[in-house]
Amino acid sequence: MLLISPDGVEEALDCAKAADHLDIIDVKKPDEGSLGANFPWVIREIRDAVPADKPVSATVGDVPYKPGTVAQAALGAVVSGATYIKVGLYGCTTPGQGVEVMRAVVRAVKDHRPEALVVASGYADAHRIGCVNPLALPDIAARSGADAAMLDTAIKDGSRLFDHVPPDACAEFVRRAHAAGLLAALAGSVKQDDLGPLTRIGTDIVGVRGAVCEGGDRNAGRIRPHLVAAFRAEMRRRAHEHAAGATTVS
Numbered sequence: 167m168l169l170i171s172p173d174g175v176e177e178a179l180d181c182a183k184a185a186d187h188l189d190i191i192d193v194k195k196p197d198e199g200s201l202g203a204n205f206p207w208v209i210r211e212i213r214d215a216v217p218a219d220k221p222v223s224a225t226v227g228d229v230p231y232k233p234g235t236v237a238q239a240a241l242g243a244v245v246s247g248a249t250y251i252k253v254g255l256y257g258c259t260t261p262g263q264g265v266e267v268m269r270a271v272v273r274a275v276k277d278h279r280p281e282a283l284v285v286a287s288g289y290a291d292a293h294r295i296g297c298v299n300p301l302a303l304p305d306i307a308a309r310s311g312a313d314a315a316m317l318d319t320a321i322k323d324g325s326r327l328f329d330h331v332p333p334d335a336c337a338e339f340v341r342r343a344h345a346a347g348l349l350a351a352l353a354g355s356v357k358q359d360d361l362g363p364l365t366r367i368g369t370d371i372v373g374v375r376g377a378v379c380e381g382g383d384r385n386a387g388r389i390r391p392h393l394v395a396a397f398r399a400e401m402r403r404r405a406h407e408h409a410a411g412a413t414t415v416s
């Protein structure tokens with residue numbers, strides 16, 4: 167699945183123009199951080215503006231180790247119409263802290279909307295910010311009852327997912343997530359060139375922003391429908407290539 171992260175209503179409407187080429191519209195506020203949370207009314211407005219069959223995701227933020235605060239924020243996102251709730255465990259330094267925060271989020275979200283999906287996100291460049299090891303995320307997600315484990319990059323300075331967690335380690339991340347019955351989502355300045363390895367390792371959700379913004383610039387550029395379509399076309403090409411290879415081998 168392709169998850170695209172607009173920064174507000176205007177970009178979400180551009181995503182809606184490319185709705186055939188994406189699977190999830192992920193509301194965030196990039197100027198508040200990698201998984202910066204947007205306002206509840208923006209989530210609501212985007213939910214109302216994009217096709218009803220497109221799930222809306224919302225990031226709850228690069229959160230502190232404060233389970234109560236984060237659970238309440240997550241409830242705000244689901245009440246506002248998001249059905250994928252993404253939490254960046256920025257302030258958690260141990261798996262135990264991550265589980266505590268995510269258990270609270272899962273309860274808050276699922277008590278309100280049992281079918282909503284909860285995504286526990288860590289950071290590929292965790293070593294730069296001192297938070298929990300990226301490969302711990304599948305276990306944190308599984309122990310807390312979340313539905314997906316995700317990695318993104320915390321510092322958007324041009325370095326990419328594979329600069330910090332190479333493809334082999336991402337493959338292990340995906341393997342651990344799948345073994346626990348979770349979806350595996352990967353992001354972090356992902357470019358079209360990364361889609362080969364991401365497809366081969368069985369990534370369920372690829373999250374992008376910069377790659378579908380004009381000039382590849384996630385801050386100054388805007389999301390453009392034709393770039394979303396091109397990214398999706400490359401995803402499809404890689405998936406067919408992989409399926410053909412698998413058929414040839416078997």
Ligand SMILES: O=C[C@H](O)COP(=O)(O)O
Nearest residue numbers: 171354355373374375376
């Ligand atoms: O969840 C996806 C992120 O917004 C990825 O953004 P990026 O591709 O600019 O790193």
